[in-house]
Amino acid sequence: MSENALVSAAKLRAVEQACGRLFDEVPYYISIQDREFRILTANRKTWEDFGDCLGEFCYRVYKGRSAPCPECPVARTFADGCEHSSQEKIFDRRGLPRDVLVNTRPLRDPSGQVLAAMELFTDVTVQKELEHRLHDSLTRFQNLFDLAPCFISVQDRELRVIEANRRLMENFSWRLGGRCYQIYKGRSEPCPQCLVAQTFQDGKPRCGEDVLVDRSGRSVQVVVHTAAIRDPRGQITGVMELCDDVSEIRALEDKLASLGRLVGGIAHSVKNVLEGLRGGLYIGNLGFRDNKPEDIRAGWEMVERNVARLSRLIMDMLYCAREASPRRLPVSPAAVLQEVFALYAERARQTGISLEAEADSELTLLAEPRDIHSLLSNLVGNAIDACCSEEGEGKSYRVKVRVARQDEQAVIQVEDNGVGMDEETRSKLFTKFFSTKGPFGTGLGLLVAHKVVTEHGGTISAQSSPGQGSVFTVRLPLQSPVAGAAPTATRGTTQ
Amino acid sequence: MSDGKKILVVDDEPDVCTYLSRLFEDHGYAVRCAADGEQALEAVRLDKPDLITLDLSMPHTSGVRFYREIKAHSDFSSIPVIFVTGVTGPTGSPADTERFYASRRQIPPPDAFVAKPIDPEEMLGLVRRLLGQGGSQ
Numbered sequence: 001m002s003e004n005a006l007v008s009a010a011k012l013r014a015v016e017q018a019c020g021r022l023f024d025e026v027p028y029y030i031s032i033q034d035r036e037f038r039i040l041t042a043n044r045k046t047w048e049d050f051g052d053c054l055g056e057f058c059y060r061v062y063k064g065r066s067a068p069c070p071e072c073p074v075a076r077t078f079a080d081g082c083e084h085s086s087q088e089k090i091f092d093r094r095g096l097p098r099d100v101l102v103n104t105r106p107l108r109d110p111s112g113q114v115l116a117a118m119e120l121f122t123d124v125t126v127q128k129e130l131e132h133r134l135h136d137s138l139t140r141f142q143n144l145f146d147l148a149p150c151f152i153s154v155q156d157r158e159l160r161v162i163e164a165n166r167r168l169m170e171n172f173s174w175r176l177g178g179r180c181y182q183i184y185k186g187r188s189e190p191c192p193q194c195l196v197a198q199t200f201q202d203g204k205p206r207c208g209e210d211v212l213v214d215r216s217g218r219s220v221q222v223v224v225h226t227a228a229i230r231d232p233r234g235q236i237t238g239v240m241e242l243c244d245d246v247s248e249i250r251a252l253e254d255k256l257a258s259l260g261r262l263v264g265g266i267a268h269s270v271k272n273v274l275e276g277l278r279g280g281l282y283i284g285n286l287g288f289r290d291n292k293p294e295d296i297r298a299g300w301e302m303v304e305r306n307v308a309r310l311s312r313l314i315m316d317m318l319y320c321a322r323e324a325s326p327r328r329l330p331v332s333p334a335a336v337l338q339e340v341f342a343l344y345a346e347r348a349r350q351t352g353i354s355l356e357a358e359a360d361s362e363l364t365l366l367a368e369p370r371d372i373h374s375l376l377s378n379l380v381g382n383a384i385d386a387c388c389s390e391e392g393e394g395k396s397y398r399v400k401v402r403v404a405r406q407d408e409q410a411v412i413q414v415e416d417n418g419v420g421m422d423e424e425t426r427s428k429l430f431t432k433f434f435s436t437k438g439p440f441g442t443g444l445g446l447l448v449a450h451k452v453v454t455e456h457g458g459t460i461s462a463q464s465s466p467g468q469g470s471v472f473t474v475r476l477p478l479q480s481p482v483a484g485a486a487p488t489a490t491r492g493t494t495q
Numbered sequence: 496m497s498d499g500k501k502i503l504v505v506d507d508e509p510d511v512c513t514y515l516s517r518l519f520e521d522h523g524y525a526v527r528c529a530a531d532g533e534q535a536l537e538a539v540r541l542d543k544p545d546l547i548t549l550d551l552s553m554p555h556t557s558g559v560r561f562y563r564e565i566k567a568h569s570d571f572s573s574i575p576v577i578f579v580t581g582v583t584g585p586t587g588s589p590a591d592t593e594r595f596y597a598s599r600r601q602i603p604p605p606d607a608f609v610a611k612p613i614d615p616e617e618m619l620g621l622v623r624r625l626l627g628q629g630g631s632q
Contacts (some may be wrong), residue, residue: 271611274611
C-alpha cells in the first residue's frame with residue numbers, strides 16, 4: 001500500500017468515527033477498498049458474516065478466489081470514477097451462498113482524487129430464491145398447460161383467445177386474439193349457447209359437448225369445460241375453456257352400439273329359429289298323437305329347415321367374429337362362380353330363374369378361396385332371393401354375374417332383375433345386421449360379404465331401386481394390398 | 496270349447512304362422528294367416544276376426560302401422576290384439592318389453608303381449624281370457 005493511501009485511510013477512519021455507529025448498524029455489507037481490492041474497513045454485519053477481513057483481498061473474502069473477478073465493479077469505479085453495480089454470488093464464512101446486488105462508488109479526497117471505493121452489498125438471497133421458485137412454478141404451469149392432453153384457451157369477453165396451449169396451436173388454425181368460434185369452428189359469429197359467454201355472465205363453470213373442426217378439416221368431438229378466472233378483487237377477467245377430445249371414445253361407443261344391435265339382431269333370429277323348431281315339434285307331436293303321417297312329415301320338415309337355418313346363422317356369426325387375416329392363394333373367381341352356380345342350380349331350376357355367367361376364366365386373384373366362395377354364394381343367393389320375392393306374372397327372372405379385369409382390379413358384378421330395394425334398405429346394407437327376408441335370411445350375409453371384401457382390400461357397392469332389380473359391384477385388387485392400407489366400403493347410388 | 500272363434504295370425508315367418516295355426520286349430524279355433532300388415536288389413540276387412548296375434552317386427556310392412564290402423568277404425572278397434580315379438584327390453588324380460596310398449600305414446604297399449612319363444616299354454620290362456628272363455632291366467 002502506498003504511503004499516500006495510508007494517510008488517506010487514516011482520514012477515512014476519522015470520517016468513520018464521525019459517522020458514529022451508523023456505519024455499523026446498516027443492514028448491508030459495506031466495505032471500503034483500495035485499488036488492489038484490499039479491504040480497508042468493513043461494517044459490523046460484514047465482520048459477523050465474513051469474519052475478520054481487514055487487509056484481505058475482496059475477492060478472497062467474498063468468493064474464495066485467488067485473483068480479482070472479471071468485470072469487477074470496484075475496478076471500474078477506480079477506472080472511471082463513477083458508480084457501478086452488478087449482481088454477484090458470494091459465500092459467507094460458513095460457505096453458504098448469498099445472492100447480492102453490488103453498488104460501488106468512489107471516495108474522493110478534497111481535490112477530487114479517488115482515494116478508495118466503497119462497495120455495498122444488498123443481500124437479495126431470499127428474493128432470488130423466491131424469483132427462482134416463481135420461475136420454476138411458471139415453467140411447470142406452462143408445461144402442464146402445453147402438455148395437457150386437451151385444448152386449453154383463455155378468452156376475454158369478446159371471446160378472443162388471449163392464451164392457448166401448444167396442443168391447441170398445433171391442431172387448429174390459431175392466431176393470438178382470434179375469436180374462439182373462428183379458430184375452433186371457422187364460424188363468423190359466436191355459437192348459440194356459448195358456454196364461455198355463460199360463464200362470463202354468472203361466473204359459474206359449465207360443461208357440455210361440441211364438435212370442432214381442426215386445421216385438416218377433421219371433425220373433433222369434444223367435452224367442453226369452462227371456468228372463470230378472477231382478479232384479486234373477484235372480478236372475472238377471463239374464462240378458461242378446456243376441450244377434451246373424445247372422438248375415439250365416441251367412435252368406440254358407436255362400435256359398441258352397432259355390436260349391440262348385431263347381438264340383438266342375432267338373438268331375434270335365434271328366437272325365430274327356436275320358434276320354428278318348437279312349431280315343428282308341436283306339429284310332429286300332433287301327428288304322432290293323431291297318427292297322421294302328413295303332420296309328422298310337416299313337423300319334421302320344419303325342424304330340418306330350422307336346423308339348416310341355425311347352421312347358416314352360426315357359420316355367418318363365426319365368420320363375422322373371425323379376426324385372422326385371410327391367406328393369399330391364387331383363386332380363379334370364374335371357377336368359384338361355377339361351384340356357386342352348381343350349388344344354386346336346383347333352386348334356380350325350381351323357381352325358373354336363369355343363372356348367367358360372363359366370366360374371364362384367365363383372371364386370378366390372390367385371396368382366401370373360402371372367402372371368395374362365401375362372398376359369391378352370399379351375393380348370388382341374395383340375387384335369387386330378390387327374384388323369388390317379387391310376384392311378377394310372366395316375368396322371366398335372371399341372375400347375371402360378370403367377372404372381368406379392369407386395370408389392376410378384378411370387378412365382380414352380380415345383377416338381378418328381382419324385387420330391388422328402396423333407398424332406406426340400401427343404406428343399411430353393409431353396416432347393420434339386417435334382413436328383409438324373414439325366415440330366409442340370417443341378416444349376416446352382406447356383413448360377411450362386406451368383411452370379405454374389406455379384408456381383401458377391396459370395395460363393395462350396390463345400385464338398386466324398387467322393382468328394377470339390383471347390381472352389387474365388388475372390386476378387389478389383383479395385387480395384395482399394401483400392409484396397413486385402409487380398406488374402404490363405398491355406398492352405391494339409387495338409380 | 497272355442498265356440499268357433501276366429502283368430503288372425505299375422506307373422507312374416509311361415510313356420511311361426513304354421514305353428515300358431517296348428518296350435519289354435521287343435522284347440523278348436525278357426526285360423527287365418529297373414530304375412531304382412533297389408534294382407535292382415537285385407538283379412539280383417541274380409542272376415543272380421545275375434546282376436547289377432549301380431550308380430551311387431553315384420554320387415555316389409557310395419558306391424559305397428561297395421562295395429563294403429565286397426566285401433567283407429569271404429570269397426571275393428573274392439574278386436575283384442577296380442578303382440579308377439581322377439582324384440583324384448585334391455586334385460587330381455589317380457590315385463591320390460593310391456594313397459595317399453597306402454598311407454599310409446601304413439602300406439603295404444605296392446606291387450607296382451609307374448610314374447611318369442613312362445614309358450615303354448617300361456618298363449619292359449621291369454622286367448623281364452625281375451626275371448627271371455629274363462630280359464631283366465
